[in-house]
Amino acid sequence: MSEELFIQGNEACAKGAIRAGCRFFAGYPITPSTEVAETLARELPKVGGSFVQMEDEIASAGAIIGGSWGGTKSMTATSGPGLSLMQENIGYAFITETPIVVVDVQRGSPSTGQPTMAAQGDMMQARWGSHGDYEPIALSPSSVQEFFDFTVKAFNLAEEYRVPVFVMADEVVGHMREKIVIDDDIEIVPRKMPESKEDFLPFKNIENGTNPMPSFGQGFNIHVTGLTHDERGYPDTNNPDTHDALVQRLCDKVLNNTDKICSVKSKYCDDADTIIISYGAPVRSVIEAARKARAEGNKVGYIKLDTPWPFPEKQVLDLAADASNIVVVEMNLGQMYYEVNRVLRRDANVHLVGKIGGLMPTPDEILSKINKLGGK
Amino acid sequence: MSDGNKFTPYMRKDRLPHIFCPGCGNGTIMSAFLKAMEKAEMDFENIAMVSGIGCSSRIPGYMDCDSLHTTHGRALSFATGLKTANKDLDVVVFTGDGDCASIGGNHLIHAARRNINLTVICINNNIYGMTGGQISPTSPKGSYGTTAPYGNQDNPFNLAELVAAAGATYSARWTTIQIESLVMAIKDGLKNPGFSFIEVVTQCPTYYGRKNKLRTPTAMAVTLKMNTVFKDAASRMRQKDLEGKIVVGEFANTQKAEFTENIERISEEKFGKKTLINSAYEEEL
Structure with missing residues (x-):
């Protein structure tokens, strides 16, 4: 039995997140994305999830990275000004390979711009907004149905490749109302717990690039740092080879899989x-x-x-x-x-x-x- | 290297030697933390540490537990997410005066306001050590730093009182000189089921000392000791006599509903749901 709903884009995004297994949302109010937060504030407690309104977008990005290492699929939603504030922590999520989903309902910009009007001015911000080399994944929905579908897909890709994934919506898609159909058999990608604690290297430079991810409190005792780190996760900031191997692997795990990711x-x-x-x-x-x-x-x-x-x-x-x-x-x-x-x-x-x-x-x-x- | 001491089992031995300067207070504070943890009868296996950027924030990297070394100033926001996602963890945050009072000041007061169950150890050395001796928001008025070559003109923050005013249920300040009191304060902080803030005023002979004619760890320790005033005594002193003094003691010790408990209570009372833990690994929820 599939479910048919006539809902707003931002609500569809929130529903997609819950369907994908998101059980932690941290965010800060910003037009035109606020209904994503409002919907999740209402819905997450019903399914054993947590909603936190943070003090700003920097904290929101930090909180969802913390939530992800706590073992919970985590998301935030914002618009251009908020995405600008999140960029440093988004870079942290890239280098620490933390799956998170960042929804951006784009509005007129630069700066405070046109809060209630649609734009797509953050596309390069999604690509290059944080400092350094990294390969982001971004999905752009054109309908309310796609806002639901792409939010689910964003969580799946985030888990599959252990990367932050952007859902780059816009005010039109965020605020329009359309009929959507939610199928019963939607594919959900769960996180993979490493099999053994013995000699486990959390940041191993393996062939396909993506290691299984333990959560905190499971006895793996791992160190996660934004500093350039070796395969154990320990800082190793002065060794050119360590940095090269790490950043190259982070980019390659996306670039070598564009056949599967790109659509x-x-x-x-x-x-x-x-x-x-x-x-x-x-x-x-x-x-x-x-x-x-x-x-x-x-x-x-x-x-x-x-x-x-x-x-x-x-x-x-x-x-x-x-x-x-x-x-x-x-x-x-x-x-x-x-x-x-x-x-x-x-x-x-x-x-x-x-x-x-x-x-x-x-x-x-x-x-x-x-x-x-x-x-x- | 020796075989270590009774705390060595808690350390990542493959990361030693550490990066701290000779005479730094960080080692004393790590040892005080571990003593307090044993006194509080905490399960070390259940501790997760979070830190920001700076010398103090390197401490979790030497501890053999899950540790999240985050971005500058943001440790408390990451810790808020970690604790909310898994409230069974005992989350300890190591931070410094620059990290939590300057760039992270907003997160500090909001984490305190939420009364989220975190134990925050703020190592206050009155200076930016990692970047080479710039003044911080707790540098005493008139002290010197590389960015205050003519003496610091800014007024310092009173962190323990700031955090108490923001709503923390436990807030205390001690120095690296009053080890026993510091251990007891960390123990009380670990046991407090809410936001606990322990400010440790410490010596940085390398930068603060060098810039302020206190080059040796001993000179810094003596100065710390001489400047210490107990809270009770301070309450009887005039404001101008307290300038430049370090008032030590407890600034908050009370009980209030805790943040993650509130979240779970709403889920349970309204919807009969417990907050899920480690749900990312489930295919079906």
């Missing part, structure tokens, strides 16, 4: 001369624009990036191999545009429909850009 959806790409690339809420307009273009006989297709990070380079290259024009549609002045341009500029002209101000780009705005390119 796109596409339509009409086979014979398309013009391909629209988008993610999040604007995909809704993109689908309509492509449909209209096809109805008029123009060879227009689209690619929807489910996972902006790691950038689905291989999938995009395959799908766009024969296109001569690429149009990136996003609610910023060009962020994923740079990534698309890096990947496709040798074979196609890459253009931008970048809309800021808080409103979605309309199908007609996208079509008018395509028409200017020659309409094909």
Whole structure:
């Protein structure tokens, strides 16, 4: 028996978190993400979980990392200003390989910007916001259903690869109400406890990169530090080889698995001369624009990036191999545009429909850009 | 290296020797902690330690227990998450004056306000040691540091009183000179089922001493001893006579509902649910 609900995006996110096994949420009120916290404050006590309103977003990120080492799947939700505050601890989660989920319901920015208006201005913040080299995973939902699905997927990926995972939503998807269907047989990835305490190396440079993760209090007596550490977890900050092996493994465990992590959806790409690339809420307009273009006989297709990070380079290259024009549609002045341009500029002209101000780009705005390119 | 002493079994021997300077108070405080833990009849196996950044925050790295060495100032927020996720753990936080009173000041007062069951040992050496001797929020007025070459003009925080005012159910201050009192205070803090804060004023001969004409550990120890005033005596002294003095004693010792107990009580009373522990490992919840 599946369940059908008519709910708001932020509520769907909270429900997805609970379904994925999240039993600890720490957060700080911020528009337009607050309903995620409010829903979890109401729901977590019903399922043996804990909700904490922290004193700020720095503390929220710290608390969920602590919660994760305490053996509980943990999440926070915020918007751009809060994500900025969380960045140092997000870097800590990367180097300590702590599974956490960070939901960002993006709003107009920079700074306090437009709290109640939609934007996608944090995409590069998700990619590069903390200092140092790391490979983030980010999912961008385009519907309320996807906000639920991608939150579940974010927890699964966080556990699978022991990394922080971002759900990069936006105010449109966060606040719209749609029908969603919750299936009974959703795949949930549980954490793996190491088998033996004898000679256990918590940060071993193993082939596939991801070690099982003990929780505190199980007798493993491990040391977890944000300093560059050896395979035992002990600080070893002056040895170039230790740092190289550690950071390379942290990046490789994501980069070597992009086939499994990256996801796109596409339509009409086979014979398309013009391909629209988008993610999040604007995909809704993109689908309509492509449909209209096809109805008029123009060879227009689209690619929807489910996972902006790691950038689905291989999938995009395959799908766009024969296109001569690429149009990136996003609610910023060009962020994923740079990534698309890096990947496709040798074979196609890459253009931008970048809309800021808080409103979605309309199908007609996208079509008018395509028409200017020659309409094909 | 010798075979060690009765506390050696609690140490990560493969991490020794430690990084602390000769004459540093951290060793004295580690030993006071372990004595207090035995006196409180705590199960060492059940202790998890959390720390921030700084000399004091390196202590958990030498203890053979689960330890989380976090970002600068944020130890208490990580500890809040850890304790909330698994309230069966005895969570001990090692921090310093720069770590918990400057960059982490907000987390300190909020953790105290929540009365979450953590035992916080704040090693107050009045200076930033790890970065080389800059003044801290507890540096006495007029003291010297590399960032106060003409003498510190700022007023220091009174941490034990600040934390008591913020709502901690146990708060005390001692120095590395009153070892027995310090041990008893840590013991009381460990046994207190709420937020416990033990400020230990200690010597940093390497940086504080060098900058303030107290180069030897002995000179620093003598100064600490001479500046100490017991709380009862201090209450009879005039404010201006207390300037530069270290008032020692208990500043809070009371009982209030504890944070994680409150969370579980709501789950149990309203929904008949106990707070789950280690649920991340379950496929079905």
